Amino acid sequence: MNKRYISNALYIIACLFGFAYLMGEFIPNFHFSEFGRLFLLCGSCLFLYLGGVLLSKVKSDNKPMKINLWIFFALYIVLLITLTLFDYMWGRNGLTIINWFSDEFIYFLKHSINLIPFKTMIEFIKEFDSMYSSRTILLNLFGNFIALMPMAFFLPLLFKKQNKFKNFFITNILIVLGIEIMQLLTASGRFDIDDIILNVSGATLMYFILKIKDVNKLMRNIFLLEKNKISKKSYITIIISILVVILCSVMLVKFRNRLYNDNYDEYNKIHNPSITIIDESKEICDQALDLFYEDELYNYYFTCMKSDKVYATINNEEKYLVKDFMKNETYNYSIDRMLEVLDFYKVDYVKENKYQYITLNPKVLTDSNGGYSSPNINVKIDNENILDTKYDYENDFENSTYIYKVHLVPKMSGTTNINISFEDYDNNLLSTYKYSVNVDENLKVKYNQLK
Secondary structure, eight states: OOHHHHHHHHHHHHHHHHHHHHHHHHSTTOOOOHHHHHHHHHHHHHHHHHHHHHHHHHHTSSHHHHHHHHHHHHHHHHHHHIIIIIOGGGTOOOSOOOOTTSHHHHHHHHTSEEOSTTHHHHHHHHTTTSSSOHHHHHIIIIIHHHHTHHHHHHHHHHOGGGGSHHHHHHHHHHHHHHHHHHHHHTTSSOEEHHHHHHHHHHHHHHHHHHTSHHHHHHHHHHHHOOOOOOOHHHHHHHHHHHHHHHHHHHHHHHHHHHHHHHHHHHHHHHHSOOEEEEEOSOSSOOOSOEEEEEOSSEEEEESSSOTTTEEEEETTTEEEEHHHHTTOTTTOOOHHHHHHHHHHTTOOEEEEESSOEEEEOOOOEEOTTSOEEOOEEEEEESOTTTEEEEEEEEEETTTTEEEEEEEEEEOSSEEEEEEEEEEOTTOOEEEEEEEEEEEOTTOOEEEEEEO
């Protein structure tokens, strides 16, 4: 088959890969995973390179490879722009039209600018042994360092003036400043002096690496098909250096993942402990409610006198009375989770309201996928000296509804009106309820719904 036809086919495949990559970046509901997008971008570059090699042999010059360099550079710029401004997986919002004088944007500015050198880097270094994900730490520390390294390859090859370090250094500072300012103005990211330091440092290091004579010759041989002579010793040195960098990177990732896994295990022991309930009471116990826990709105009782007999074994190591475990600040275990455990071990208990309450079933919020969520609740009290309110709610999964309890917490005797309303997330009124509430001298509460 004619080499020209093969090269054209390779270019077409490269264009298809590149087009799919751009669709995944910019078209809603057509997204790929990070690995998928990396595969498409690398695939596009690979087929472009192979097509350029064949076409250069057909034409007996390296002009196709020089054109490829411009295409590679354009793809790199697209990648840089999407990662810094548009990529939703990296928390980017794109070129969002925002009101630069709104309170929200002013608040965003105050919390999104760091002008203190090394502050962010030091924070992430301190968190290296923490519950931060490896991805978050490594990308912030090393992702920013390597992000502009390709500039050290493209700029000197494509622009003669960029071979002077002064011009290259200034150009990179301007590029990074432009990215940081655009992220700030579009609320797509932070303006961080540490990003500038890491970006420029990485590009500068790569600039000097690529200026090493034999490394520069090798790059030109690969990407421009030149025939510069390189000694075997230089080849071995370059290959070993690359392998060492890869090995160190893999070891760093593995080390960080091990730290994360160790921390995750310790975190789970505290925040998601394994609990076994042991009821050491006799089969027949004194029939009376026995308080084992109380919170702001409820009292929780065992159905017979055995709060000093029901134990919780934690992670198969520690043993507490349930009533003592619920006060343990180290575990800070929620009562709802404990009730699920008690249900599992069939330990009877009673949940009792402390205050009179109003039960409401407001209209739920639904979305296009058939999901539902709770509306926003607002409570207004005419006389807050007489009454306070607290609310909680639970899902009724069978009927796709929410059951709200508005607890009426008395402060002093008297009568007042309360207005309870429900709104959607755009503050549109869904329903409203009005009640007259009377608190007697014994702080007993009665209420009547008003029309």
